[in-house]
Amino acid sequence: MGFTHIPVLLEEVTSNLVSEKTEIFVDATVGGAGHSSFILERYGNLRLIGLDADEKALEIANEKLTAFKDRATLIRGNFKDLKAILTSIGVSSIDGILFDLGLSTYQITGNRGFSFNDDTFLDMRMDNRESFTAYDVVNRYSYEDLKGIMEDYGEEYKAYRIAKAIVDERKKNPISTAKELSAVILKAKRRTGKIHPATKAFQAIRIEVNSELKNLTTGITDAADVLAPQGRIGVISFHSLEDRIVKNVFKTSSLLMTITKKPIKAGRSEIKQNPSSRSAKLRVAERE
Numbered sequence: 259m260g261f262t263h264i265p266v267l268l269e270e271v272t273s274n275l276v277s278e279k280t281e282i283f284v285d286a287t288v289g290g291a292g293h294s295s296f297i298l299e300r301y302g303n304l305r306l307i308g309l310d311a312d313e314k315a316l317e318i319a320n321e322k323l324t325a326f327k328d329r330a331t332l333i334r335g336n337f338k339d340l341k342a343i344l345t346s347i348g349v350s351s352i353d354g355i356l357f358d359l360g361l362s363t364y365q366i367t368g369n370r371g372f373s374f375n376d377d378t379f380l381d382m383r384m385d386n387r388e389s390f391t392a393y394d395v396v397n398r399y400s401y402e403d404l405k406g407i408m409e410d411y412g413e414e415y416k417a418y419r420i421a422k423a424i425v426d427e428r429k430k431n432p433i434s435t436a437k438e439l440s441a442v443i444l445k446a447k448r449r450t451g452k453i454h455p456a457t458k459a460f461q462a463i464r465i466e467v468n469s470e471l472k473n474l475t476t477g478i479t480d481a482a483d484v485l486a487p488q489g490r491i492g493v494i495s496f497h498s499l500e501d502r503i504v505k506n507v508f509k510t511s512s513l514l515m516t517i518t519k520k521p522i523k524a525g526r527s528e529i530k531q532n533p534s535s536r537s538a539k540l541r542v543a544e545r546e
């Protein structure tokens with residue numbers, strides 16, 4: 259397969275979202291099927307529906323879940339369309355659902371413009387059936403819009419400098435690869451600590467390309483509608499913008515009761531084994 263994505267908070271997800279009573283469980287971000295295969299293995303009677311917008315995820319998940327073929331249904335789709343997807347397969351109610359946000363390893367290492375050194379087309383789409391790419395954002399957005407998304411989706415305090423550097427550079431040549439974009443950002447924002455100076459700008463552009471925050475709000479709001487009473491929803495987020503949305507949707511929903519007053523985080527040994535689990539936060543709510 260040539261790729262390994264280590265699923266985060268595996269025990270915590272499973273013990274909080276799944277039980278012997280769970281009949282239908284949705285993995286809304288099936289990715290490499292790390293969580294899904296673990297849950298299918300542990301609960302022999304459960305049926306799992308796995309969604310992912312990314313073609314590659316479905317390929318990998320299909321292979322990984324071969325042994326569970328009779329209990330796993332994999333569908334390529336966006337979780338913003340959760341209700342329509344479930345209706346299309348005749349499912350009206352579910353007992354649990356997981357959203358594991360962010361990128362999977364196959365996306366980060368896939369030369370798709372998500373990584374600073376990618377010397378290929380500046381893409382960043384999760385779903386390649388969509389036509390809008392990071393190239394469009396970087397080369398077509400106005401200075402104001404570029405600055406705005408970097409402030410709103412990246413909380414980037416040097417947004418004005420980075421936006422100006424992008425606009426100046428593209429007057430000479432279009433910015434066509436992630437590597438070129440990182441070089442432009444590095445000129446506008448010097449490296450100070452361990453974190454790459456382009457981290458926040460890349461996050462912002464990726465969120466814009468994939469409408470990540472809007473989809474998240476729709477996805478979890480609609481999930482609450484289709485959950486059976488006592489059904490559980492869990493969301494693993496990786497940055498404060500996502501976590502804030504999850505916390506607020508849980509709090510303001512008339513259907514959900516928050517189970518995790520504080521988010522569940524990875525313990526020391528998990529972080530040691532998988533450093534990218536450091537920023538993961540799991541919040542859980544239950545349908546009343």
Ligand SMILES: C[S@@+](CC[C@H](N)C(=O)[O-])C[C@H]1O[C@@H](n2cnc3c(N)ncnc32)[C@H](O)[C@@H]1O
Binds near residue numbers: 290338384
């Ligand atoms: C962190 S990975 C999930 C990893 C998975 N839990 C595992 O154990 O391998 C996130 C996945 O969510 C998918 N994704 C992100 N936003 C999505 C959306 N709105 N609809 C469907 N899939 C989405 C990505 O394509 C990616 O494969």
